[in-house]
Amino acid sequence: MANVIKLKKGLNINLEGTPEEKFVNVKEAKKVTLVPDDFVMCTPKIVLKAGDAVKAGDEVFHDKQYPEIKFVSPVSGILEDVVRGDRRKVLGIVIANDGKGTSAQLSVVDPKTASVEEVKQAMLDGGVWPFLTQRPYGVLANPSLQPRDIFVTALNTAPLAPSFDMIVKGQEKDFETGLAALAKLSKGKVYVGAAANTTIPTLNGVEKVTVEGPHPAGNVGVQINNFKPINKGEIVWTANAQDVIIIGRILNGKCDFSRIITIAGSEIVAPAYAKVQAGTPLADILDGKVKHVEYKQRVINGDVLTGVATGLTGSLNFKGQTVTVIPEGDTTDEIFGWITPGLNRYSTSNTGLAGLFGLFKSKKWKLDARLKGGPRALIVSGEWERVFPMDIYPEHLYKAVLAYDIDKMEQLGIYEVLPEDFALCEFVDVSKNPVQQVIADGLVKLRKEME
């Protein structure tokens, strides 16, 4: 049976600074920072104090709600500091890396022969459980549940994101182990969304779903909606294929949390791939790689659609795949933007020549961070639908979330979406609404209400 999803709706934003298919060196980080906020709705309980020695793979904190979900240190060294913000909220846990790479003893588990409980325990102890995301809400997976299915996306379509083929090269065995582990956990199957030419290991309980089309085809939520949508009451777990590789690596007994990312964007001298440790400061990752310019630059922890502009003080997201640097644009002047022909202004809208002639597809663009307009009520209709390949009415769902009408939100499919699925809607929106933030806030509120 051929599982194929063909999508027409969507948009590939053609940005300058596409990574070349080669690896550049990033110095080993002197410090790494774990940020609990990388996990949606996670409340950390820190088990170490500043000054404690840690080995790679040692627990640093766990989730308050599910104490069995451990978050481990990716490096060995000393816990240097716990950075706190308002109301003592933990903003980051800084670990000084001693560079020795001593790691905790991991139990090697072969998921093909081990029991479900053994696999679960090994993943929880190894600190890779947080790589699983539970839908609805996009939160940490509840270890005591068994999901209907597990969806893995091995297709990265976000702007400037790394290609999965580059990531998996040389790590095929770990990928296979990871998939086998997930197959154990799932009540149903493990579906792997991937491009037609990507080979997915043949395993019991694992099925490949071929996905074709522009971004957000790689978003796991889009794949689920088009393949086997989530119904009210159902639980589905998701993971990115790169994280499945790390799960496999840990189960194979190698305590290594390093990941492959792209360092990209129009402000990078030579955009390329790199292998770095999760939690590495962006300043270290970008050291010597950013163009020297007079204007301000925006350093984004993630891709331009879903990333966070943490600046150089940020540290690579636990599940990060891209670090992007673009111009901030806060000193750029554009006169009479409402009437200029628009040959040099990126727009998918036909109100400018760039849209009308399709230049937004054929040319590479250097985009800055400006909103390029003022916030308005929703005026134009139908534009979100063009970039939203799900069987959901995005605008109606958005309005239901704004009004916080729980019945309507459920009926319109709130359980099937995460903020990232609305990223392109926010990008093309004429009225410049903070769509992702509204959806994210709505999900947090809804979960609190439901539990």
Add this chain to the structure above:
Amino acid sequence: MKLNDYINEKIDPLFQKGGKYEKLWSVYDSFHTFLFVPRHTAARKGVQVHDSVDSKRVIMMVILALVPAALVGMWNVGYQHDLALGINDGWFMQFLYGLVAFLPKVVVSYVVGLGIEMTVACIKREEVAEGFLATGLLIPMIVPVNTPLWMIAVATAFSVIFAKEIFGGTGMNIFNPALITRAFLFFAYPKAMSGDEVFVRTGSALCNSPIEGTAVVDGFSGATPLAAVADGSFDPATYSTIDAFLGCIPGSIAETSTLAILLGACLLLLTRVASWRIMLSVFVGGAAMSAIIAAFSDNAPTVCQQLCFGGFAFAAVFMATDPVTGCRTNTGKFIYGLFIGVMAILIRMFNTGYPEGAMMAVLLGNACAPLIDYCVVKSNISKRAKRVNA
């Protein structure tokens, strides 16, 4: 120092909180953002880059699309004037006559409408939405040339306040504000809105005062074809469809030329500012209804005449396609358009109290749009509900 830096450093603080003119921030901001694209950058979280289209640009496309109809309309005002007086002083003078008659109406509508919008924006300390820039041009285009300026002022104020601002401003209104203005005039001052004397200006361009030494030629009637339909005296053979298509018949200022309206339609469709679904289905609905009526009646206008007469084409292209008051789902747009097309012709032909039905049909469509969308969205909801039960 660059101009924008100067504005940001010297002028901007005067309008910010604590500045001398802080209450006028909205007005200042609207002018500043018209001059320069705002420099605001994306929030820390969320999409970091944005498409450069904004509501200013979208509204400007509507205004550009209105230009051909406005130009031909102005010329036609002068042309009808010359016909009535039996003179011919050339197309340029005719255009000039129309310009002088038309321009004060535009000024009045903009001053009143934008005045209210900016006042409300200043009170709420919000950015001024651009919606009225289109509405303000639409209003003088859809009234008879002899409408007094004070009536336009009163109707515009009514519409902006009661059809738009009390709902929350641009994007929140249920009914098209330009059509509410027209409807207000129609019901409050019916004599000024229909009849033989309102559509052709026979006096001076500016205030219609009688010009000495001129007289209306014998046999002149300023009646529109639709007025003839309404009183039953219509004969399809005596009215030229080509004249109606080109726009040299009496009618509201800029609704007469179907050709010019279609030019505007091309721009709206090319830029995707207007929905082709709505536009197409209004014409299809109108044509279908006209064909049915023409099949049963000898003195009913032909299908082509129906689509070219009155405000039908204008309503189909510029009024029904307003995204805020129309249907917002793609399926709904087809139903919405068909409904308006059919209703416009039905009202026109069977309600003799209203010679033209396009205005009422679009307003009726506006009222039904949320219901149509509700039904379309409901089908998605039931599909989702069925999935659970399956």
